[in-house]
Amino acid sequence: MKDQDREDFVAVIGGGPAGLAAAERIARAGRAVRIFDRMPTPGRKLLMAGRGGLNLTHSEPLDRFIERYGESAGRLAPIIHAFPPDALRDWAGSLGVETFVGSSGRVFPTGLKASPLLRAWRRRLEGAGATIHARHRWDGFDGDALSFTTDGRMLRILPKAIILALGGASWSKLGSDGSWADALLRRGVAVAPFMPSNSGFDALWTQRFADMAAGQPLKNIALCFDGRRVPGEIVLTRTGVEGGAVYALSAALRDAIGRNGEATLLIDLKPDLSATAIRDRLGRPRGRNSLSNHLRKTLKLDRAAIALLREALSPEILADGARLAEAVKALPVRLTGVRPLDRAISSAGGIAWDEMTDDLMVRRIPGLFAAGEMLDWEAPTGGYLLQACFATGVRAGDGVCRYLER
Ligand SMILES: Cc1cc2nc3c(=O)[nH]c(=O)nc-3n(C[C@H](O)[C@H](O)[C@H](O)COP(=O)(O)OP(=O)(O)OC[C@H]3O[C@@H](n4cnc5c(N)ncnc54)[C@H](O)[C@@H]3O)c2cc1C
Known part of the structure; x- marks a missing residue:
């Protein structure tokens, strides 16, 4: 497939916090970005997290914060240093959502809800030219292209670059079921098996x-x-x-x-x-x-x-x-x-770190990036999950821009 056959936009697949954070960086760089999600609206898991007050991040010292990622701390450290908890709080503030530090050091929006944040975020993304294509289920690769099912029809697209932000494998009714793993395994990408994390x-x-x-x-x-x-x-x-x-x-x-x-x-x-x-x-x-x-x-x-x-x-x-x-x-x-994986707050497992460049591009599929819970890391509750999803989204979004500049 020649490069000139590709359409001039970046496809972000998955409209959770990681995908939306990536899309925002790409839109802000002046590039066309389309977000695809299988659900009728994006951000369902973020909204569910809002029911518990939306613990966005944590206020503890950054070195201690990064230790919470255990074996993945080394890979996530530069990514979180580049988009640390304070940057996430500033970002929420820029959407008109102020945050506070609770007695345990956890950081929450003052309204303890996700919906105002998600609404303002969507408005800003769409204002920057990003389009959201709901009810588009990604089925896998078709050669270099991506195939989707929407309204019972097949759709094939060939974007300039792709970000996968399809989430982990828990709470499948909110959209993420881990079924993306097969498409990547078929392309030779190592994916660690999913396991329940933050589970009963x-x-x-x-x-x-x-x-x-x-x-x-x-x-x-x-x-x-x-x-x-x-x-x-x-x-x-x-x-x-x-x-x-x-x-x-x-x-x-x-x-x-x-x-x-x-x-x-x-x-x-x-x-x-x-x-x-x-x-x-x-x-x-x-x-x-x-x-x-x-x-x-x-x-x-x-x-x-x-x-x-x-x-x-x-x-x-x-x-x-x-x-x-x-x-x-x-x-x-x-x-x-x-307790079963589907009831866990998050999942361990996902795309192996060895498969990823520092910019979160999948080494063996140039132009394909990944972010969020679909990467192979885990962390306890306390805001560490969302922080890593946002920070990897930002890194993948910036990575795509650098890739396209080259
Ligand atoms: C009950 C609950 C409470 C939580 N509370 C907190 C909290 O307070 N603090 C915290 O840090 N974390 C919390 N989490 C975890 C946090 O919400 C997740 O880690 C985070 O949402 C993952 O972000 P993500 O963008 O990687 O994936 P997701 O948010 O899961 O988004 C992935 C998106 O991809 C879409 N998708 C998946 N497959 C396809 C496909 N084939 N085609 C098209 N679209 C697809 C999905 O519909 C979804 O919109 C909570 C989780 C749960 C379940």
């Missing part, structure tokens, strides 16, 4: 406990696993556990369950008290109080925490003050499975 886990609860505890939070606790300690809160579910502190350990827990079939999480139900202080309090005269009442009065444990102690500990330990005090500080909960 299964525990072998008794029916009685599941009925009582499902939906109950455990607040002001700390989780320990594999030498790491994460303060925060979790939610007890009918099948196990989920929530922020679990998500922070989810990669390590998932990998351990993959290796050993199970992983034992330790829950510190009283992070502010030492085991000795707990033992002393439990040693106070109990009078006619039941053990549950004694735990509630002496340690201020709530109903869910007490039920969990009763679920996880034998009657002998419950009757032994010293052993019970140790268990309050390190309650073992055996996790036996990972």
Whole structure:
């Protein structure tokens, strides 16, 4: 295919934060850009993130921030240095959406919603000449061209350059289902298998406990696993556990369950008290109080925490003050499975870093770039996901402009 046969625009496939960020850079450079998305409107997952307040990024020092990307920190560091959390906050501000730092250091829009941001962003993109083609499902490559299905018809386009920003493989009802992987694998591009990230886990609860505890939070606790300690809160579910502190350990827990079939999480139900202080309090005269009442009065444990102690500990330990005090500080909960990928907040896996240039072009397909969650990185919740999606989108958008200049 000769270069002059190509139409003079850049195709961005996927209208999530990564794709829209890439499109904005291209439009701002004065180039024609068309955004294609299979859904009736773009940004569905961003809107879903808005339901939880839209944790855009985090305010911690940049070096610490970048460590959150684990094995991918080295590849993401220059990309995030070029578009750091402050740049993301400024960008939101430029759309009329101010941000604030919450008590945990997380950054949110003041309205705690995604819709005003997405609306203003769309307006600005369209004002800059970008066009959005909704209900266009990308089916793969047709030689050098791209083929789509729209309204039951096939469409074939041959743009000057392409950015894939098709997302990961969780919450498929919002548009991203990971089906893009086949098209790239067929072209010889290595794609690491998708795995749940920031997911819940299964525990072998008794029916009685599941009925009582499902939906109950455990607040002001700390989780320990594999030498790491994460303060925060979790939610007890009918099948196990989920929530922020679990998500922070989810990669390590998932990998351990993959290796050993199970992983034992330790829950510190009283992070502010030492085991000795707990033992002393439990040693106070109990009078006619039941053990549950004694735990509630002496340690201020709530109903869910007490039920969990009763679920996880034998009657002998419950009757032994010293052993019970140790268990309050390190309650073992055996996790036996990972919740399904489709219900995870994000996915691990995606296009292997070795396939990508520093500008996020796929080495073996010149002119094809990729950004966002479809690259092989993972990070805990806390704003790290969106920050990396925006920053890789910016890098791929700038990369396309540099490529076309050459
Ligand atoms: C419930 C929930 C809450 C979250 N909260 C937060 C949060 O507070 N903070 C945070 O940092 N992260 C959060 N995340 C994660 C964050 O939303 C994602 O990491 C981010 O949206 C990924 O951006 P992306 O652009 O790579 O992909 P996506 O946002 O998934 O966008 C990809 C787009 O590609 C389109 N697409 C996919 N396949 C095709 C195809 N074949 N043809 C055409 N179009 C296609 C999809 O329709 C979609 O619009 C949350 C996720 C969930 C599920």
